[in-house]
Amino acid sequence: MAKMFSDETFDQFQGTKTYIASEELKHAVNVAVALARPLLVRGEPGTGKTLLAENLAAALELPLIRWHVKSTTKAKDGLYVYDTVQRLHDSRFGGDVGDIAKYIKLGPLGEALASPTRVVLLIDEIDKADIEFPNDLLLELDAMRFRIDETGKEISAKERPVVVITSNNEKELPDAFLRRCVFHYIQFPDRELMAEIVRVHHPDITDRVLDNALEMFFSLRSTPKLRKKPSTSELIDWICALKKAGVDLSKVGHGIPFLGTLLKTEADVELVGKRAKA
């Protein structure tokens, strides 16, 4: 494997213009790329887990294939789907149904493995599916090949795709699956990193406004007993709303304008309201 990458540099991923990554994250990504193992990313919602894959693809200049996992997703769906209903339908109305391959549709994982060039594959929110889901993917992710039972065709990846898997910690992932991954937990950005992130999205923001906004944001996050803490993406939306409305934060006193962009449950809004009055 060492040979495979000897002509490439290790530090392939340095973030992009619109995506600021911490040193630790960059390191983890580069390790995963160098070892050609799937990268499993966990972290609070809104810390940019999904965006990482998009920006990794942009940085490596590779196409991105997305697989958004849902509670009903089966591992096989990711490889291919055999459209029996379509075939049945065609047979009723006199179509030619002799060629089964016509009714095989590759799923996102299948597409990534069948691709003639290297791609980035995002498996988003893997923990949404059934507990056994990750185990069903072990062989495919390890060997990077699979077989279509209906036609007997074997598809194997010419170039191992870069796999990014995100998880919200909803379910424990199986050990056998974890063993094969490179793991990174995205920490909530500290104030400095956050300032950098905001600047990327709002380049024209002044230091004073940014300072005020971050002050309010982090003090809001530190409110005890919040059910859902506001995240990075919500901060960026909030600043956007402030800018559009032309609100000057230094003049608004105690209340927080456009609280609805930051807090998403009634209980939280009430809690913060009470504390502001106290």
Next chain:
Amino acid sequence: MLIDFLFELRRRKLPVSTHEWMALMEAMALGLHESSLDGFYHLCRTLCVKDIALYDAYDEAFLAYFKDVHTDALQLTKDLQDWLSNPKAMEGLTQEQRDALKSLDLEKLRELFEQRLREQKERHDGGNRWIGTGGTSPFGSGGMNPTGMRVGGGGGRSAMAVADERRFKEYRRDVVLDVRQIDVALRGLRKLGREGAQEELDLDETVDETCRNAGELEIVFRPPRRNRVKVLLLMDVGGSMDPHSELMSRLFTAASRAGRFAKFRSYYFHNCVYNSVYEDALFRKGVTTADLIATSDRDEKLVMVGDALMHPAELLDPGGSMYLSTQTRASGVEWLRRLAHHFRSAAWLNPEPDRYWAGTTIEVIASVLPMYALTLDGLAQAVRYLVRGGEKPKVGDPSRWMKAMAR
């Protein structure tokens, strides 16, 4: 040399496999650790530790193993002395602790500090002698920000400093439990079966039936899969349970979420179950325990929650309940036995940390009902036991101390 580090990790219950270790070796051969301790810290964590709950244990192991590599003893002593002579650092202490500090003069304090530093072999939290965090020792006492004084690390953001900050402490499995975590743990408590209205398309049957029907479409429906687990929750409230009320309400919120179980009922009791349990926490609407048993299916999962702490007489003596109205001839433990006998699977969740269980009524109750600590780990084990059965957790034998008490 690094193989020792692998065993250090495994000794601390980090499930690092050979597979992962080989990957680490491969990565190091590729130079991915950038020939530095910091690089190695991140590389090893990213490849070998796959759970945020284990990060803290990893930090500990890393500190213990690489402690001597980095620490500049002279610099450290200077840092400590600076810290001691800096009154700002004392701000976090309570008045009481500050007074305690005043009783030692600064010179003596420094001497003691250095002496203890020489004696102290490892990091220490809690307690009243060693230098550490969260204790009442005059050195690095509780109330101080644990990151304020980086004992064992240099400046900047070296791996040692990062490890020593132990930022991942709050993620440790054995501490926190919020509604979401309980929710996740309870997801394991399920047994799927098809029941109810037929509202899901059964594709295979449809194809079969259509073929049998000579190609005329024949659509077949089936009921969707639903959780069939029934749960009966009995909760201890009031008295010694008051400190745990927040945790209990979180557990209740998660367990009572709509549609989770096929059947979910909850009742309250105080201290121990006697001849009645109550529908409300104010003990107004009672249901006799005998009725409860009679109207419950045997395959309902009984989950009891309580600290199981009481005076032994309240548990063992007939009519031990402190309320006269609830007195009967059966003792509390006898009622628990009847419950345990009726339900095929039952478990007791205890919010008291399990290190305090020895020598209390907890051991008596644990010998009747399998007892688990109300932590993420404990809850997961309890769920596993309720679904699959298996071995009951081992607890101390109460006869040791009960004999001594009788004497």
